[in-house]
Structure formats: structure tokens, C-alpha cells
Amino acid sequence: MSVPFIDFSRQNQAIQAEVDAGFKRVIEKSAFIMGPDVKKFEDEFAAFCGVKYAAGVNSGTDALYFALAALGIGPGDEVILPTHTFIATALCVSDTGATVRFVDIEQETYNIDPDKFARAITPRTRAVIPVHLYGQMAHMQQICQIAGKHGVAVVEDACQAHGARYKAQRSGSMGRAGCFSFYPTKGLGGWGDGGMLVTNDDKVYQTVSMLRDYGRTDRYSHRVKGFNSRLDTLQAVVLSAKLRHLDEWNAMRRDVAAIYARELRGAAVALPQQAADRDHVYQTFAIRLKERERVMEGLKTRGIASLIHYPIPIHLQEAYRDAGCAAGAFPVAEAVAADILSLPLFPHMTEAQVLEVTGALKELV
Numbered sequence: 001m002s003v004p005f006i007d008f009s010r011q012n013q014a015i016q017a018e019v020d021a022g023f024k025r026v027i028e029k030s031a032f033i034m035g036p037d038v039k040k041f042e043d044e045f046a047a048f049c050g051v052k053y054a055a056g057v058n059s060g061t062d063a064l065y066f067a068l069a070a071l072g073i074g075p076g077d078e079v080i081l082p083t084h085t086f087i088a089t090a091l092c093v094s095d096t097g098a099t100v101r102f103v104d105i106e107q108e109t110y111n112i113d114p115d116k117f118a119r120a121i122t123p124r125t126r127a128v129i130p131v132h133l134y135g136q137m138a139h140m141q142q143i144c145q146i147a148g149k150h151g152v153a154v155v156e157d158a159c160q161a162h163g164a165r166y167k168a169q170r171s172g173s174m175g176r177a178g179c180f181s182f183y184p185t186k187g188l189g190g191w192g193d194g195g196m197l198v199t200n201d202d203k204v205y206q207t208v209s210m211l212r213d214y215g216r217t218d219r220y221s222h223r224v225k226g227f228n229s230r231l232d233t234l235q236a237v238v239l240s241a242k243l244r245h246l247d248e249w250n251a252m253r254r255d256v257a258a259i260y261a262r263e264l265r266g267a268a269v270a271l272p273q274q275a276a277d278r279d280h281v282y283q284t285f286a287i288r289l290k291e292r293e294r295v296m297e298g299l300k301t302r303g304i305a306s307l308i309h310y311p312i313p314i315h316l317q318e319a320y321r322d323a324g325c326a327a328g329a330f331p332v333a334e335a336v337a338a339d340i341l342s343l344p345l346f347p348h349m350t351e352a353q354v355l356e357v358t359g360a361l362k363e364l365v
């Protein structure tokens with residue numbers, strides 16, 4: 001049996017009727033930009049996260065960039081982030097003109113190491129971007145405490161952690177702003193690009209609402225130099241329909257992860273660890289193992305997909321050569337990048353599919 005990395009066909013079936021009706025409504029009114037469907041989804045998403053405001057934008061990258069821009073971050077400032085993440089976490093900083101300061105990650109959760117964050121703070125540090133990688137929130141309590149002491153803003157990169165919790169709090173709700181991607185493969189994914197910024201901060205919300213819409217305050221008045229980066233109305237219809245299922249689908253992801261953990265116990269792989277105070281949503285099921293490339297090839301031969309998130313830490317990417325970090329600068333992140341492997345995981349994955357993967361994997365390792 002071949003096993004795809006993800007298969008959202010059952011998700012799509014579950015929302016198809018609601019989406020058809022929503023698309024019909026939007027098309028009949030030719031109301032393709034913003035409008036009540038975007039506002040409705042923003043309100044639903046804000047309530048889901050437990051925050052005052054949500055502003056739809058066209059990607060997670062733009063949500064991150066707008067958060068930093070709304071905080072006034074620019075040339076001369078420094079922003080701290082983990083080097084083991086998707087490159088967009090760094091690009092949004094560079095786009096403001098600020099300097100990226102990489103730090104290493106925790107061995108256990110693969111998220112930013114709070115102690116190393118504390119040590120990287122300088123008088124120029126304006127913000128930190130904890131990334132809730134693979135579906136598990138970073139150590140937010142410690143990060144917010146350290147940041148608060150030094151007057152550093154916390155901008156959460158929650159692009160991989162829709163609905164995850166730190167104690168009782170949802171991802172995106174603990175920093176000055178939380179940023180989400182609705183790229184199709186995400187836990188809450190659209191049928192195209194999309195993103196959202198959530199915040200309790202009136203000023204951040206108002207600024208981002210202007211920045212995403214040509215910097216305007218009304219049809220003809222432009223207070224700041226903005227962008228065209230709105231959440232597409234048809235995507236809002238899809239996302240609103242999916243949001244109602246998100247907690248259920250995240251619980252299904254956890255069930256799949258539990259089968260993986262049960263079956264791989266004792267195998268020569270390191271399993272993901274869930275911190276006791278956190279609710280993991282398993283956007284990605286990432287294991288560590290020896291001879292990764294050989295195992296990937298073996299899985300591929302058996303029709304089983306796997307991916308690497310991510311093989312090159314950002315400080316070693318050519319695009320960030322100007323950061324001046326040599327190999328060896330962030331040993332935990334570099335070791336993880338060398339042997340991490342993501343296995344197929346999606347909410348409707350069957351036990352038989354998981355057993356197919358684990359059976360093949362146990363043979364190969």
C-alpha cells in the first residue's frame with residue numbers, strides 16, 4: 001500500500017456542501033474582495049484563539065512582516081529567532097531592514113531555547129519570534145518573562161500550530177501578535193494562500209488593517225505606505241468551514257501520533273516529545289534517525305512519502321551568508337537538521353496506513 005505525505009480528500013468532502021453554498025453567495029454578489037465573509041472568519045478566528053482582533057492577510061509571511069512593521073521595527077534594530085524554522089521567519093525580519101539574530105533550539109521540543117534567547121539579547125533587540133514548530137508551542141511562559149524584563153516584543157510564529165495550547169492558552173494569544181499561515185498543507189489550510197494576524201493590541205490591529213489594504217483609512221485616504229495583502233474572500237469561506245472542525249481534526253492528528261509512538265517504541269528512532277504543559281497538534285510528525293537518506297529512499301521504494309523539515313538551518317543558507325555564522329555556531333539545530341525526518345500524518349490517516357509506514361521503517365532501521 002502506498003502512503004501519501006498528506007491526503008485532505010476526506011477533509012474537503014466534509015466541508016464541500018458548505019463551501020459550495022458560500023462560493024455561490026460570494027459569486028452572486030460579485031463580492032470577491034474582503035466583505036462580510038472575511039469579517040465573519042476574522043471574528044471566528046479571533047474567538048477561537050481567545051484574542052480581541054484578527055486581521056486576514058494573504059500569507060503567513062505577510063502576517064509576520066506586518067506584525068514587525070506595526071511595532072515600528074526597522075533598520076538598526078535586531079530581532080531574535082530560532083535558526084531551525086522555515087525561512088519565512090527570517091525573511092520577514094530582513095524585509096523590515098532589521099538584523100536577524102539566530103539562536104539555537106531545545107533538544108527536546110526543537111523550539112527556541114529560552115536561555116539562549118536570553119543570552120542573545122542586546123540593547124538593540126526589539127523583538128523575538130518564537131516559532132511553534134511542528135505543532136507544539138515554544139516555552140512561552142519563560143520567553144514572555146525574559147522578553148518582558150528587557151522590553152522586547154514577542155511575535156509568535158504560529159504558522160505550524162493552529163489550535164495548539166500552552167496550558168490553557170491558544171497559540172497566537174500570548175505575544176503582542178500571533179501570525180498564522182493558511183497554506184494548504186497547514187492544520188488549518190485554505191485552497192490557496194492566506195494568512196492571519198491576531199492580537200489584543202488596538203494599535204497593532206489598526207496598523208495592520210491599514211498596511212494590508214494600501215495603507216488606507218477609508219476609500220480615498222492613505223495614512224501610511226501600505227501593500228495589497230488581503231485575505232481572499234473565497235479562501236475565507238473555505239477556512240471558516242474548516243475552522244469548525246479544527247479541534248476535532250487536531251484530536252485525530254494526536255490519535256495518529258499516538259499510534260506512531262506505540263508502534264515505534266523500541267525502534268532505533270527518536271520520537272517527538274510533548275512537553276507536559278502543552279497540547280501538541282502534530283502539524284508534522286518528525287523523528288530523528290541514523291542514515292536518513294537511505295531510509296527515505298527505502299520508504300520511497302515502498303511507495304511511502306517522507307519529507308525533511310528542514311535540512312539546512314537558516315544561518316547556513318546562502319541567502320543568510322551575510323549574517324556571518326559558520327557551521328558549528330548552533331550545534332543542536334545543525335544536528336537536528338542532519339537527521340530529522342517527517343513521516344506522513346493527516347487527520348484521516350488510517351491505522352493501516354500508519355502501520356504500513358511503521359512496518360517499513362522498522363525494517364529499514
Ligand SMILES: Cc1ncc(COP(=O)(O)O)c(C=O)c1O
Nearest residue numbers: 059060061086088089159181183
Ligand atoms: C514556521 C513558518 N513560518 C512562516 C511560514 C510562512 O507562511 P506562508 O507560506 O503562508 O507565507 C510558514 C509556512 O509556510 C511556516 O511554516
